[in-house]
Amino acid sequence: MQTFPWPSGQAARTPPAALYHPSPAEGDEFGPALRRALAHRPRRIAPVHFYDEAGSALFEAICRQPEYYVTRVEMGILMAHAEAIAARIGPNADIVEFGAGSSRKFRLLLEALQAPRRYVPIDVSGAHLQREALALRLDHPLLEVSPVVADFMRPFRLPPLAPPAARRVGLYLGSSFGNFDMDQAQAFLTMAGHALAGGGLLIGIDLVKDPAVLHAAYNDAAGITAAFNRNLLARANRELQTDFLPDQFHHHACYHPAHQRIEMHLVSKTRQTVHLDGETYDFLEGESLHTECAHKFTLTGFRALAESVGLQPGPVWLDPQRWFALQWLDCPAHFERPRG
Incomplete structure (x- = not known):
């Protein structure tokens, strides 16, 4: 298992290879x-x-x-640009989804992905995550699904990257990134840079609007x-x-x-x-x-935030109204947060 601690000095949790249930002391x-x-x-x-x-x-x-545009608009972006996003992810990728919830957005990408090695959804709701993982296994029996029940705002572990996986790619879809304050946002991006080093992160960004x-x-x-x-x-x-x-x-x-x-x-x-x-x-x-x-973010502001922790903004995919963005971030193989 690979450990990806937040900068808190806490000991990491130790999940088994499949579904991890925290002990009552951890919860x-x-x-x-x-x-x-x-x-x-x-x-x-x-x-x-x-x-x-x-x-x-x-x-x-x-x-x-009907009023909640986020999911509808983001799903539209995924459907319109699934092939381009899949090409950026590349073949044989280990896919980690932070705050996975329902797997329906990943399912849209799955049809376009080139031989994904494994899907690792992370979420705090164990019962919900287990149901979604079981349904995904039934629908895609050749796909390895390794769910992890954890709060990724605390230290957690991922299964090791195993051959023939070429690299690890993260998904953080929806608009949950916007729930972080500035320190938390930088900490999340720093953690992702370490966890996904050599790969990338596709992140959903809700944009400033009416x-x-x-x-x-x-x-x-x-x-x-x-x-x-x-x-x-x-x-x-x-x-x-x-x-x-x-x-x-x-x-x-x-x-x-x-x-x-x-x-x-x-x-x-x-x-x-x-x-x-x-x-x-x-x-x-x-x-x-x-x-x-x-x-809510501007594209310029979010890219500056990502660069401040050492991630490298790449392509961005938008809806026609520019209400929402899926931003690609490259995670350098030797990730190190810039000083200063």
């Missing part, structure tokens, strides 16, 4: 993360904690909403995004025996042009008290739990 640390969020003001928790089984299913439903389009995407008329947001509280009730009243929180999502990002919050409708592990946490009326930032 995804939802409980500690929620305790930290509730104990500090302003209150904020990382969006990775949306994705239990129910949250993953709700996100798939969001992707089918704020009205962005507002609608995160406030769909069917209320699926609102349910997805509140499911974080329902998950806490299910797993941590908290006593949140999800219906007593507003879903609030708005675009901040100065920061080029959507912010998503759960805003308390009234003064209320929540209990967790014997501790009491008060919410004032109008007080929020900040659950997500979704940054």
